[in-house]
Amino acid sequence: MSQKHDLDAPDPDGAPEGRHTAGAFDIRNFIGALLGLYGVILLAMGLFGDQALAKTGGVNANLYAGIALIVVSAFFVVWARVKPIVVPEHVERPDDDPVRPAPKRRPGGH
Numbered sequence: 323m324s325q326k327h328d329l330d331a332p333d334p335d336g337a338p339e340g341r342h343t344a345g346a347f348d349i350r351n352f353i354g355a356l357l358g359l360y361g362v363i364l365l366a367m368g369l370f371g372d373q374a375l376a377k378t379g380g381v382n383a384n385l386y387a388g389i390a391l392i393v394v395s396a397f398f399v400v401w402a403r404v405k406p407i408v409v410p411e412h413v414e415r416p417d418d419d420p421v422r423p424a425p426k427r428r429p430g431g432h
Contacts, residue, residue, distance in 0.1 A: 343406040354398030361391030 368385025375382065 342409045342411065344409060345406075348402045348407055350398045350402035354395045354402065357391050357398065358395035361388045361395055364388030364391060 364384045365388030368382050368388050371384065373382050373384070
């Protein structure tokens with residue numbers, strides 16, 4: 323079942339709404355980039371480094387782990403592109419918490 327959220331709903335006036343997305347700051351892009359970097363390093367070590375087949379039971383573990391990380395990295399990047407996070411236009415500021423040790427808002431709204 324597919325649920326429709328308020329952020330996915332079209333504008334009632336019929337005009338296309340300018341959506342702001344997280345873009346490069348989406349956490350899935352960071353995760354994909356890090357996993358991809360580690361995957362490329364492991365892939366290179368599996369191809370060009372000491373394979374240590376005696377330690378892994380005849381399996382080139384770095385090669386297969388690198389390939390798996392690159393596939394998972396591609397999944398995260400594609401996921402972030404296909405279903406981007408929509409940032410709401412108007413966000414109400416929370417009320418001041420009297421027990422929170424932080425600067426309070428000025429009464430004039432500045």
